[in-house]
Amino acid sequence: xxxxxxxxxxxxxxxxxxxxxxxxxxxxxxxxxxxxxxxxxxxxxxxxxxxxxxxxxxxxxxxxxxxxxxxxxxxxxxxxxxxxxxxxxxxxxxxxxxxxxxxxxxxxxxxxxxxxxxxxxxxxxxxxxxxxxxxxxxxxxxxxxxxxxxxxxxxxxxxxxxxxxxxxxxxxxxxxxxxxxxxxxxxxxxxxxxxxxxxxxxxxxxxxxxxxxxxxxxxxxxxxxxxxxxxxxxxxxxxxxxxxxxxxxxxxxxxxxxxxxxxxxxxxxxxxxxxxxxxxxxxxxxxxxxxxxxxxxxxxxxxxxxxxxxxxxxxxxxxxxxxxxxxxxxxxxxxxxxxxxxxxxxxxxxxxxxxxxxxxxxxxxxxxxxxxxxxxxxxxxxxxxxxxxxxxxxxxxxxxxxxxxxxxxxxxxxxxxxxxxxxxxxxxxxxxxxxxxxxxxxxxxxxxxxxxxxxxxxxxxxxxxxxxxxxxxxxxxxxxxxxxxxxxxxxxxxxxxxxxxxxxxxxxxxxxxxxxxxxxxxxxxxxxxxxxxxxxxxxxxxxxxxxxxxxxxxxxxxxxxxxxxxxxxxxxxxxxxxxxxxxxxxxxx
Amino acid sequence: xxxxxxxxxxxxxxxxxxxxxxxxxxxxxxxxxxxxxxxxxxxxxxxxxxxxxxxxxxxxxxxxxxxxxxxxxxxxxxxxxxxxxxxxxxxxxxxxxxxxxxxxxxxxxxxxxxxxxxxxxxxxxxxxxxxxxxxxxxxxxxxxxxxxxxxxxxxxxxxxxxxxxxxxxxxxxxxxxxxxxxxxxxxxxxxxxxxxxxxxxxxxxxxxxxxxxxxxxxxxxxxxxx
Numbered sequence: 001x002x003x004x005x006x007x008x009x010x011x012x013x014x015x016x017x018x019x020x021x022x023x024x025x026x027x028x029x030x031x032x033x034x035x036x037x038x039x040x041x042x043x044x045x046x047x048x049x050x051x052x053x054x055x056x057x058x059x060x061x062x063x064x065x066x067x068x069x070x071x072x073x074x075x076x077x078x079x080x081x082x083x084x085x086x087x088x089x090x091x092x093x094x095x096x097x098x099x100x101x102x103x104x105x106x107x108x109x110x111x112x113x114x115x116x117x118x119x120x121x122x123x124x125x126x127x128x129x130x131x132x133x134x135x136x137x138x139x140x141x142x143x144x145x146x147x148x149x150x151x152x153x154x155x156x157x158x159x160x161x162x163x164x165x166x167x168x169x170x171x172x173x174x175x176x177x178x179x180x181x182x183x184x185x186x187x188x189x190x191x192x193x194x195x196x197x198x199x200x201x202x203x204x205x206x207x208x209x210x211x212x213x214x215x216x217x218x219x220x221x222x223x224x225x226x227x228x229x230x231x232x233x234x235x236x237x238x239x240x241x242x243x244x245x246x247x248x249x250x251x252x253x254x255x256x257x258x259x260x261x262x263x264x265x266x267x268x269x270x271x272x273x274x275x276x277x278x279x280x281x282x283x284x285x286x287x288x289x290x291x292x293x294x295x296x297x298x299x300x301x302x303x304x305x306x307x308x309x310x311x312x313x314x315x316x317x318x319x320x321x322x323x324x325x326x327x328x329x330x331x332x333x334x335x336x337x338x339x340x341x342x343x344x345x346x347x348x349x350x351x352x353x354x355x356x357x358x359x360x361x362x363x364x365x366x367x368x369x370x371x372x373x374x375x376x377x378x379x380x381x382x383x384x385x386x387x388x389x390x391x392x393x394x395x396x397x398x399x400x401x402x403x404x405x406x407x408x409x410x411x412x413x414x415x416x417x418x419x420x421x422x423x424x425x426x427x428x429x430x431x432x433x434x435x436x437x438x439x440x441x442x443x444x445x446x447x448x449x450x451x452x453x454x455x456x457x458x459x460x461x462x463x464x465x466x467x468x469x470x471x472x473x474x475x476x477x478x479x480x481x482x483x484x485x486x487x488x489x490x491x492x493x494x495x496x497x498x499x500x501x502x503x504x505x506x507x508x509x510x511x512x513x514x515x516x517x518x519x520x521x522x523x524x525x526x527x528x529x530x531x532x533x534x535x536x537x538x539x540x541x542x543x544x545x546x547x548x549x550x551x552x553x554x555x556x557x558x559x560x561x562x563x564x565x566x567x568x569x570x571x572x573x574x575x576x577x578x579x580x581x582x583x584x585x586x587x588x589x
Numbered sequence: 590x591x592x593x594x595x596x597x598x599x600x601x602x603x604x605x606x607x608x609x610x611x612x613x614x615x616x617x618x619x620x621x622x623x624x625x626x627x628x629x630x631x632x633x634x635x636x637x638x639x640x641x642x643x644x645x646x647x648x649x650x651x652x653x654x655x656x657x658x659x660x661x662x663x664x665x666x667x668x669x670x671x672x673x674x675x676x677x678x679x680x681x682x683x684x685x686x687x688x689x690x691x692x693x694x695x696x697x698x699x700x701x702x703x704x705x706x707x708x709x710x711x712x713x714x715x716x717x718x719x720x721x722x723x724x725x726x727x728x729x730x731x732x733x734x735x736x737x738x739x740x741x742x743x744x745x746x747x748x749x750x751x752x753x754x755x756x757x758x759x760x761x762x763x764x765x766x767x768x769x770x771x772x773x774x775x776x777x778x779x780x781x782x783x784x785x786x787x788x789x790x791x792x793x794x795x796x797x798x799x800x801x802x803x804x805x806x807x808x809x810x811x812x813x814x815x
Binding site: 459460461463464465466467468469470471474479482483 | 641643667668670671673674675677679682683684685687696697700701743746749750
């Protein structure tokens with residue numbers, strides 16, 4: 001017997017793999033032209049030359065045989081040859097993978113140390129939480145952190161090398177940029193769950209019996225970890241996505257940078273190979289998490305599971321999100337009144353002054369204006385994605401079995417990898433980036449909707465509706481949908497800043513909006529090259545993104561703090577809350 | 590003798606491998622109160638849901654007003670459903686927290702196409718009055734009412750369907766002892782005035798002895814006496 005969730009999981013996995021395999025067919029531009037240009041620049045793109053290449057690549061045979069050939073080659077260990085360089089794909093993938101694994105290992109080390117630093121005070125004091133600082137670290141996307149680390153430590157202070165991969169000192173900054181958000185999340189999950197566990201009866205009993213603090217702490221940690229392990233798996237998945245941005249910023253020759261470069265140069269075999277490697281990393285991380293969890297739980301609890309008491313997340317004063325929102329809104333509103341496109345080469349990279357409150361960029365365009373208009377496009381697209389995921393979530397909320405399987409796969413895919421795939425198939429653009437983010441932003445909402453649907457359906461008042469002769473349509477539209485739609489819509493609204501950050505991250509990597517569109521991620525990327533001469537141009541979008549991240553976290557925390565815990569879904573909703581934050585980090589690339 | 594209001598023969602209800610109701614038979618006349626008594630988990634509530642066809646029984650016959658219900662489709666059943674109404678144990682859970690009392694009582698009228706703008710509101714006020722609630726309570730929501738008041742709203746909503754049979758599933762178990770007598774007296778008055786049949790499910794023998802005409806004892810899904 002296969003459960004519906006297992007079946008959809010399999011179907012979605014096969015669909016993702018087939019998408020990878022069919023990339024040459026899905027991409028609309030003629031790859032033959034790419035190949036010809038790359039292999040022999042002097043040769044004229046005659047029809048014979050092009051069709052010879054098409055035949056050589058097997059492109060004229062149609063999608064099914066293309067997919068079949070790709071899969072059978074793959075099973076024989078043949079990843080194909082690069083269209084651009086003409087070399088075997090497998091060695092470059094393995095070389096990239098080695099570098100990336102070293103980077104991820106170092107980042108994991110950073111994450112564990114940071115998590116320990118965040119958790120230690122809670123263990124010592126026996127209460128409290130990781131606080132707003134950890135929440136802030138969690139929300140900062142890797143691409144932003146990497147840019148800031150590059151600016152401060154590399155360029156201004158000159159302490160550490162900022163580009164390349166020639167020795168252990170090259171590892172420090174990328175590992176920090178990748179490890180800090182992950183460590184913040186790990187630490188926050190554990191630190192938020194610990195106080196409730198330390199209030200459990202057995203702790204009092206052990207202390208009364210004279211068990212040492214160290215042993216109580218160790219036992220509490222062992223109690224906290226197993227239920228959180230699935231989220232640790234998602235942190236590992238987030239690392240594979242974050243690696244792409246970090247490797248690009250620090251010019252690290254890892255698998256993420258290879259994939260990104262291949263997507264941009266339309267080198268599809270190399271892209272297929274490296275995306276497969278990234279997917280494999282994500283799946284192995286997920287499987288490892290399951291294994292670790294079983295090991296920690298032991299045979300007795302393996303099936304029964306072990307739930308945590310409801311966590312006590314950080315609470316924020318509602319004034320903080322309001323202030324952040326007002327600051328952003330005023331900046332954006334002011335910028336919207338100005339012209340973002342006028343090029344003035346006479347005033348390139350000008351310092352902030354009254355004429356240009358945030359200075360000008362490399363083409364003399366007003367940074368404030370570009371920031372304001374960028375917000376309109378980024379936030380507008382994010383709002384559209386929110387509405388779309390809300391609709392998907394409401395529809396799937398009624399089919400929890402099917403949704404769960406698809407959600408497992410969507411959760412295992414970092415947005416960057418989906419963004420790379422979509423960009424390779426459809427070309428980079430705002431629409432593609434929006435599609436990529438939308439494809440993976442619905443699971444948290446649909447899990448929430450499914451829990452609410454289940455709760456409403458089980459209630460006695462719905463039974464009363466049936467007893468009075470109400471039709472299923474009446475019950476659905478008058479009772480179930482209104483009970484579910486409002487809370488899920490609020491949840492969707494809370495995810496808006498996180499989705500905007502995901503879009504910005506794709507823009508930053510060149511997978512989203514294209515120049516001269518003013519998009520926040522793109523603004524940050526464009527200004528990186530001039531950062532020594534005009535730091536304000538880079539600082540403005542970086543600060544704006546950080547404010548947005550702060551708004552995402554403090555807004556969620558303020559709402560969570562205000563809402564009384566509901567008895568039936570209390571525990572699961574807080575866990576889901578943590579998962580929302582997790583998705584937002586991975587969403588930040 | 591005329592046909593009984595409700596006649597149940599060899600009712601069987603299963604959840605997976607568990608047989609919750611095992612060949613239960615009972616019969617109930619107009620204006621009569623039949624109590625189903627037994628410890629928790631003995632299959633009383635499963636019997637109630639199966640009689641109401643809210644959980645379709647696995648086997649057996651349920652004749653209501655001379656019609657066999659078990660063979661009907663959901664669509665054929667819908668016009669008959671108003672004739673038999675449940676009152677649940679949890680007074681708050683049986684009302685939608687989002688709706689006002691007035692809307693909860695009006696809903697059967699709307700669902701059954703008997704609502705008109707002219708005399709609908711008056712009918713709702715009359716029903717609230719009938720169960721001993723001031724019609725001004727119509728503006729409130731369930732959480733603004735006491736448990737006993739909510740249970741009265743639940744009874745008013747059931748009456749709005751103009752039923753012949755009320756299936757009362759532990760209607761007073763969740764209420765304070767001081768409130769119980771009031772609700773039980775209301776139910777007795779309604780039965781006298783309207784000639785309703787009551788299938789009364791209860792685990793409290795004292796209440797059963799006071800309230801029921803006849804009693805059936807259940808244990809582990811079977812009828813043990815009655």
